[in-house]
Amino acid sequence: MSGPEAPDLAAAAVSGGADIVELGFPFSDPLADGPVIRRAAERALAAGMRTRACLECLAATRDKVDVPLVPMTYSSLLEAYGWERFAVDARAAGASSLIVADLPVDARPDLERVQLVAPTSTDERIGLAAERTDGWLYLVTVAGTTGARAELSPALAPLVQRTRRLTDVPLYAGFGISTPEQAAAAADLADGVVVGSAALVAAENGAAALESFVAQLRSAIA
Amino acid sequence: MTAGLYGAYGGRYVPETLVPALDALERGWESALADASFRAELDLLGERYVGRPTPLYETERFAPAGKRILLKREDLCHTGAHKINNALGQILLAARLGKGRIVAETGAGQHGVATATVCARFGLECVVYMGSEDMRRQHPNVERMRLLGAEVQAVEFGTKTLKEATSEAIRDWIANVETTYYLIGSCVGPHPYPSIVRELQAVIGREARRQVLETVARLPDAVVACVGGGSNAIGLFAGFLEDEEVEIVGVEAAGAASLSSGRPAVLHGARSSVLADEDGQVLDAHSISAGLDYPGVGPEHASLRDSGRARYVTATDQEALAAFHRLAETEGILPALEPAHALARALDLDADLILVGLSGRGDKDLAEVLGS
Numbered sequence: 244m245s246g247p248e249a250p251d252l253a254a255a256a257v258s259g260g261a262d263i264v265e266l267g268f269p270f271s272d273p274l275a276d277g278p279v280i281r282r283a284a285e286r287a288l289a290a291g292m293r294t295r296a297c298l299e300c301l302a303a304t305r306d307k308v309d310v311p312l313v314p315m316t317y318s319s320l321l322e323a324y325g326w327e328r329f330a331v332d333a334r335a336a337g338a339s340s341l342i343v344a345d346l347p348v349d350a351r352p353d354l355e356r357v358q359l360v361a362p363t364s365t366d367e368r369i370g371l372a373a374e375r376t377d378g379w380l381y382l383v384t385v386a387g388t389t390g391a392r393a394e395l396s397p398a399l400a401p402l403v404q405r406t407r408r409l410t411d412v413p414l415y416a417g418f419g420i421s422t423p424e425q426a427a428a429a430a431d432l433a434d435g436v437v438v439g440s441a442a443l444v445a446a447e448n449g450a451a452a453l454e455s456f457v458a459q460l461r462s463a464i465a
Numbered sequence: 466m467t468a469g470l471y472g473a474y475g476g477r478y479v480p481e482t483l484v485p486a487l488d489a490l491e492r493g494w495e496s497a498l499a500d501a502s503f504r505a506e507l508d509l510l511g512e513r514y515v516g517r518p519t520p521l522y523e524t525e526r527f528a529p530a531g532k533r534i535l536l537k538r539e540d541l542c543h544t545g546a547h548k549i550n551n552a553l554g555q556i557l558l559a560a561r562l563g564k565g566r567i568v569a570e571t572g573a574g575q576h577g578v579a580t581a582t583v584c585a586r587f588g589l590e591c592v593v594y595m596g597s598e599d600m601r602r603q604h605p606n607v608e609r610m611r612l613l614g615a616e617v618q619a620v621e622f623g624t625k626t627l628k629e630a631t632s633e634a635i636r637d638w639i640a641n642v643e644t645t646y647y648l649i650g651s652c653v654g655p656h657p658y659p660s661i662v663r664e665l666q667a668v669i670g671r672e673a674r675r676q677v678l679e680t681v682a683r684l685p686d687a688v689v690a691c692v693g694g695g696s697n698a699i700g701l702f703a704g705f706l707e708d709e710e711v712e713i714v715g716v717e718a719a720g721a722a723s724l725s726s727g728r729p730a731v732l733h734g735a736r737s738s739v740l741a742d743e744d745g746q747v748l749d750a751h752s753i754s755a756g757l758d759y760p761g762v763g764p765e766h767a768s769l770r771d772s773g774r775a776r777y778v779t780a781t782d783q784e785a786l787a788a789f790h791r792l793a794e795t796e797g798i799l800p801a802l803e804p805a806h807a808l809a810r811a812l813d814l815d816a817d818l819i820l821v822g823l824s825g826r827g828d829k830d831l832a833e834v835l836g837s
Binding site: 270271272273274275277281285288293294317318319320321322323324344345346347348350358359360361362363364365368372383385387388 | 476477478479480481482483484485486622623628632635636639640642643728729730731732733734736739741742743744745746747
């Protein structure tokens with residue numbers, strides 16, 4: 244989540260072995276997020292992390308790490324900032340791509356972004372998402388919001404199967420992956436794993452704790 | 466996206482997970498509309514279970530001299546408000562879609578009560594999300610929902626009112642989309658919800674138009690309704706939008722005036738006029754009436770405002786309270802605080818024959834009124 248500590252936390256995650264860092268731009272009413280990310284967003288907004296401050300945070304993070312940086316946010320911020328203007332300014336600040344959690348694949352085809360597909364997605368929509376996605380496809384493992392689950396969702400395997408039949412783009416699985424064991428299981432199926440809420444929780448204990456958590460995930464999926 | 470647009474408003478801004486469910490909802494709705502037996506069943510339930518048609522009542526003592534004010538008495542519907550019109554239609558739709566579990570959000574509790582009511586009538590599991598602040602100020606409705614067999618989930622974060630309750634209902638739907646139908650309470654949300662709710666509430670306006678022509682032999686100069694999410698208003702307005710000589714006036718709470726003081730933003734799945742800051746962050750709304758205490762509004766209202774077909778004004782908490790007392794003491798009717806806002810503006814509107822939507826009764830508001 245964007246904030247004063249984000250650049251250091253991103254650097255710690257990369258030291259721990261992260262290949263890509265998603266940076267949340269907080270929104271007041273995040274429909275796709277469970278309690279951990281929602282609370283992190285509330286704290287960030289209370290600390291003044293409006294769009295411009297988030298772009299500055301992105302630029303500061305860009306100075307610290309070499310991996311791809313992907314802002315993750317909601318349509319309302321782009322609507323207010325200007326859709327094209329946001330895309331341009333985010334790239335200028337160092338974004339490699341963009342995720343907009345409440346923008347379905349058939350909306351705004353001209354906005355380059357990482358597309359998401361879910362276990363409920365039809366083959367047709369998966370095909371369209373694969374065609375339009377910027378770099379990789381985000382496989383949402385559960386019907387649900389972000390947030391830790393006890394076990395890896397059984398919906399992931401069939402989703403990966405269906406998606407692989409339709410496209411060759413890299414598939415990264417996310418939502419509900421919080422332990423090294425779950426990450427390993429997800430990595431057996433997909434090409435990569437995305438860990439959000441669990442990383443935020445680890446980061447509450449500081450950069451070193453985050454680095455160590457990411458390192459555990461890294462060695463589990465190696 | 467081109468579907469579900471009212472001018473530049475509306476659309477479908479939801480996580481991909483919900484898209485198949487919204488597509489299924491749209492197909493189910495189109496199929497229901499084309500099915501004469503769906504409409505027949507709904508009309509029969511409207512008559513026998515809700516108490517339709519509701520009266521159009523001309524006030525005797527409420528209106529200032531020289532003015533005539535007529536009230537469309539949705540307060541006389543079963544459950545005490547217009548919300549039942551929408552809940553009934555959507556529960557039939559949920560049954561057609563084979564869903565056994567219903568989730569809903571509620572502000573003042575009237576939509577929650579209407580949903581719990583139809584779930585009891587049709588034997589479906591019911592979960593209603595309500596902000597803990599709203600639960601406090603509309604407690605009789607909480608008790609009603611529980612007596613009707615619904616589970617009322619308190620939402621304890623943010624403003625603890627309708628905005629957060631709506632987000633939680635949507636999150637629940639995302640998590641349980643295979644088994645669950647989201648019974649939205651107003652003409653808001655992702656397409657096709659705004660058009661479904663409008664069509665189900667349009668019975669208000671169609672009836673009112675027929676009734677005013679029968680009893681007064683002319684159309685009203687103006688049609689006035691309160692606007693929170695906007696469902697009773699869009700339902701009433703739907704009867705008169707084609708009558709160019711009829712002025713259409715929506716009344717928002719002054720502290721929750723999405724149409725008067727808002728800007729384009731995306732909230733709860735739709736682009737509409739929202740109380741939001743310049744970064745698109747949604748602001749807190751403030752109204753004495755829980756049903757108007759919502760920073761968004763239905764996208765069709767935003768479009769009607771922009772086209773000039775309807776205009777939207779505001780009333781303060783104090784004006785609503787004064788109108789409440791006036792209607793109580795001159796006509797023997799206790800209105801809900803929400804339509805009291807419409808009554809307040811009807812009193813000073815420059816028109817001779819005014820039709821006001823009395824969207825609900827005020828039993829739920831006694832504590833608020835007595836405490837003010």
